[in-house]
Amino acid sequence: xxxxxxxxxxxxxxxxxxxxxxxxxxxxxxxxxxxxxxxxxxxxxxxxxxxxxxxxxxxxxxxxxxxxxxxxxxxxxxxxxxxxxxxxxxxxxxxxxxxxxxxxxxxxxxxxxxxxxxxxxxxxxxxxxxxxxxxxxxxxxxxxxxxxxxxxxxxxxxxxxxxxxxxxxxxxxxxxxxxxxxxxxxxxxxxxxxxx
Amino acid sequence: xxxxxxxxxxxxxxxxxxxxxxxxxxxxxxxxxxxxxxxxxxxxxxxxxxxxxxxxxxxxxxxxxxxxxxxxxxxxxxxxxxxxxxxxxxxxxxxxxxxxxxxxxxxxxxxxxxxxxxxxxxxxxxxxxxxxxxxxxxxxxxxxxxxxxxxxxxxxxxxxxxxxxxxxxxxxxxxxxxxxxxxxxxxxxxxxxxxxxxxxxxxxxxxxxxxxxxxxxxxxxxxxxxxxxxx
Amino acid sequence: xxxxxxxxxxxxxxxxxxxxxxxxxxxxxxxxxxxxxxxxxxxxxxxxxxxxxxxxxxxxxxxxxxxxxxxxxxxxxxxxxxxxxxxxxxxxxxxxxxxxxxxxxxxxxxxxxxxxxxxxxxxxxxxxxxxxxxxxxxxxxxxxxxxxxxxxxxxxxxxxxxxxxxxxxxxxxxxxxxxxxxxxxxxxxxxxxxxxxxxxxxxxxxxxxxxxxxxxxxxxxxxxxxxxxxxxxxxxxxxxxxxxxxxxxxxxxxxxxxx
Numbered sequence: 001x002x003x004x005x006x007x008x009x010x011x012x013x014x015x016x017x018x019x020x021x022x023x024x025x026x027x028x029x030x031x032x033x034x035x036x037x038x039x040x041x042x043x044x045x046x047x048x049x050x051x052x053x054x055x056x057x058x059x060x061x062x063x064x065x066x067x068x069x070x071x072x073x074x075x076x077x078x079x080x081x082x083x084x085x086x087x088x089x090x091x092x093x094x095x096x097x098x099x100x101x102x103x104x105x106x107x108x109x110x111x112x113x114x115x116x117x118x119x120x121x122x123x124x125x126x127x128x129x130x131x132x133x134x135x136x137x138x139x140x141x142x143x144x145x146x147x148x149x150x151x152x153x154x155x156x157x158x159x160x161x162x163x164x165x166x167x168x169x170x171x172x173x174x175x176x177x178x179x180x181x182x183x184x185x186x187x188x189x190x191x192x193x194x195x196x
Numbered sequence: 197x198x199x200x201x202x203x204x205x206x207x208x209x210x211x212x213x214x215x216x217x218x219x220x221x222x223x224x225x226x227x228x229x230x231x232x233x234x235x236x237x238x239x240x241x242x243x244x245x246x247x248x249x250x251x252x253x254x255x256x257x258x259x260x261x262x263x264x265x266x267x268x269x270x271x272x273x274x275x276x277x278x279x280x281x282x283x284x285x286x287x288x289x290x291x292x293x294x295x296x297x298x299x300x301x302x303x304x305x306x307x308x309x310x311x312x313x314x315x316x317x318x319x320x321x322x323x324x325x326x327x328x329x330x331x332x333x334x335x336x337x338x339x340x341x342x343x344x345x346x347x348x349x350x351x352x353x354x355x356x357x358x359x360x361x362x363x364x365x366x367x368x369x370x371x372x373x374x375x376x377x378x379x380x381x382x383x384x385x386x387x388x389x390x391x392x393x394x395x396x397x398x399x400x401x402x403x404x405x406x407x408x409x410x411x412x413x414x415x416x417x418x419x420x421x422x423x424x425x426x427x
Numbered sequence: 428x429x430x431x432x433x434x435x436x437x438x439x440x441x442x443x444x445x446x447x448x449x450x451x452x453x454x455x456x457x458x459x460x461x462x463x464x465x466x467x468x469x470x471x472x473x474x475x476x477x478x479x480x481x482x483x484x485x486x487x488x489x490x491x492x493x494x495x496x497x498x499x500x501x502x503x504x505x506x507x508x509x510x511x512x513x514x515x516x517x518x519x520x521x522x523x524x525x526x527x528x529x530x531x532x533x534x535x536x537x538x539x540x541x542x543x544x545x546x547x548x549x550x551x552x553x554x555x556x557x558x559x560x561x562x563x564x565x566x567x568x569x570x571x572x573x574x575x576x577x578x579x580x581x582x583x584x585x586x587x588x589x590x591x592x593x594x595x596x597x598x599x600x601x602x603x604x605x606x607x608x609x610x611x612x613x614x615x616x617x618x619x620x621x622x623x624x625x626x627x628x629x630x631x632x633x634x635x636x637x638x639x640x641x642x643x644x645x646x647x648x649x650x651x652x653x654x655x656x657x658x659x660x661x662x663x664x665x666x667x668x669x670x671x672x673x674x675x676x677x678x679x680x681x682x683x684x685x686x
Contacts, residue, residue, distance in 0.1 A: 010593075011591055012591060012592065013592070013593075013671050013672065013674075014674070045287075048287075048291050049290065049291060050287050050290055050291065050426055050427070051426075051427050052427065052525075064293070065291060066291075067287070067288070067291050069284065069287070070284075071282075071283055071284025071287065072283065072284055073283065073284035073285045073287065073288040074283065074284075074285075075216075075220060075279075075283065075285065076283065077220050077223040077224065078216075078219070078220070082219075086212060086213075086216045087288075089209070089212035090209045090212045090213060090216075090292065090294075091209075091292060092205060092208055092209065130288075353605055357585060357598050357601065357602055358585070358588075360589065361588050361589065367581075367584055367585060367588055370577065370580060370581050370584060371581040371584075371585065371602060373577070374574045374577040374578050374581065374606070374609075374613065375605070375606070375609050375613075377574055377613050377617065378609070378612045378613055378616035381616045381617070381619075381620045382616060385620070385623060413608075417601065417604075417605055420522075420601055421598070421601055424594060424598045424601060425598070427594055427597075
């Protein structure tokens with residue numbers, strides 16, 4: 001689904017990470033680990049198309065892509081429901097109703113509240129709901145477990161196994177101890193580029 | 197990697213974004229007043245600084261009102277992209293596969309409705325304060341209706357370039373005012389011509405041409421600027 | 428034994444040259460040879476041009492000796508506009524093809540262009556004093572040059588405000604491009620604004636037509652300024668390359684050679 005060869009991204013004329021190559025197929029999870037500052041977020045953003053690689057090739061992707069990163073991409077002044085409705089209308093997907101998705105991520109109680117009033121964990125769940133709205137085949141997740149309680153972590157893992165089980169793929173960057181329990185996991189240890 | 201465009205239609209996305217931006221502006225409606233108040237304060241400074249002589253005020257009225265409009269627009273421009281840029285929504289727009297050009301255009305339209313239109317609607321009051329001849333009021337409003345969207349469009353390029361800076365607003369004025377010079381010249385010329393009972397439609401024609409040109413080119417440049425700022 | 432002969436397509440030498448210029452060490456070495464010559468030609472032409480202009484050319488019928496400042500003002504004005512166009516073209520190439528050296532060239536051009544603009548304004552101002560009795564007049568040329576200076580300052584300001592150098596260069600290149608598109612519009616609207624408000628246009632070169640003996644020094648100075656631009660631009664670019672690639676081996680070799 002996604003093949004990548006020797007991508008490099010430079011900042012201040014230095015590569016952020018060592019060249020990255022991998023091939024990701026459906027139902028596979030690429031788990032990107034590495035020390036703080038080794039460039040996990042940068043790599044995810046390059047894969048997402050927000051950053052243009054300094055060198056290397058990224059294969060074409062079909063089936064759409066969804067990204068949840070450090071900046072959640074939800075509006076503080078809108079309610080959870082309004083946020084998701086907008087995303088659904090904007091992307092043009094219309095699978096399940098937004099209320100059902102909100103129930104799936106456990107935010108029914110606060111669905112009508114403005115996002116600014118939610119806790120960090122609740123905001124994270126709202127951002128994760130985007131993955132369900134988008135109907136994308138490839139998920140790019142940067143620290144999806146951060147700010148979540150145990151229930152939230154289990155929710156992410158459930159969403160992952162549903163998605164991967166249905167043929168989707170995912171690139172997941174994390175520095176934490178928790179690993180999703182999925183058979184088709186490929187470990188990728190990212191090395192910072194400042195070595196040489 | 198270029199994301200494949202999603203199934204949704206472009207026009208549906210465009211209007212969804214326009215509605216969202218208007219809703220967000222409405223949720224912060226007290227903040228919308230600040231550029232408006234600024235406009236009123238700036239114009240009122242001129243009689244205070246120059247003297248209230250009616251003939252003098254009438255003579256400088258077109259320029260004063262238009263310069264105040266420029267300043268008020270620049271102040272309001274920062275809000276065009278900043279919120280989306282800072283909370284990650286802009287990144288999501290880039291990833292969505294929809295052309296960023298159209299996304300910029302939707303936001304600019306919303307911005308004009310919220311920040312530019314009030315300038316047009318307030319202009320009769322400003323004209324009254326500056327003793328602008330009543331025959332010229334119609335032309336003044338026309339120049340503002342045609343010109344303030346151009347200000348928003350060209351300004352959006354400057355905002356796109358400076359949005360990643362913390363104090364981007366200060367640099368924004370320097371970037372954008374030279375580009376505003378032609379609009380200022382043509383718009384004030386139109387109003388002054390009408391005050392002198394001279395033909396003015398050619399100036400309005402030029403403004404209209406400018407509006408059409410910036411409608412087609414500016415969103416493209418603003419999108420390019422946003423992509424650079426996101427990197 | 429395999430006897431099939433593969434014929435390699437002959438590469439266009441111009442394309443190969445351009446490709447080589449994109450490599451920093453090659454660019455550094457290649458341009459280094461030319462810079463001393465450019466400075467030399469600039470010096471010779473300037474001395475010659477100023478001699479012809481300040482000493483040999485006859486005094487102007489209307490303006491007397493003060494017109495001689497034209498030999499500084501006009502070439503500087505031409506350069507201020509030429510450099511902006513070049514900066515915009517280089518900016519376009521840098522944005523579309525993402526070539527680092529072209530980014531550096533474009534950014535290095537901005538301060539040189541701004542300097543020429545300031546020279547134009549100052550010379551124009553000094554010319555204005557004996558001509559109209561005042562140091563500043565809002566004539567079409569000076570006003571256009573002032574707006575041009577603001578455009579330059581915007582590009583320089585934006586480039587210096589963004590931390591990451593390549594991102595800064597790309598943003599400033601886009602700005603330069605946008606300014607270039609607007610420049611003709613600004614130029615014509617200012618020119619027209621001037622006639623609108625003052626009836627007969629006041630212009631520094633208005634009045635007498637230019638005699639041939641006055642034209643030669645002008646052209647020589649015009650060519651001299653181009654060599655100045657080339658020499659200054661390449662010098663700045665080479666310094667930037669050394670700064671940016673300070674950790675690379677080719678820079679270490681160059682610095683070793685110098686010491």
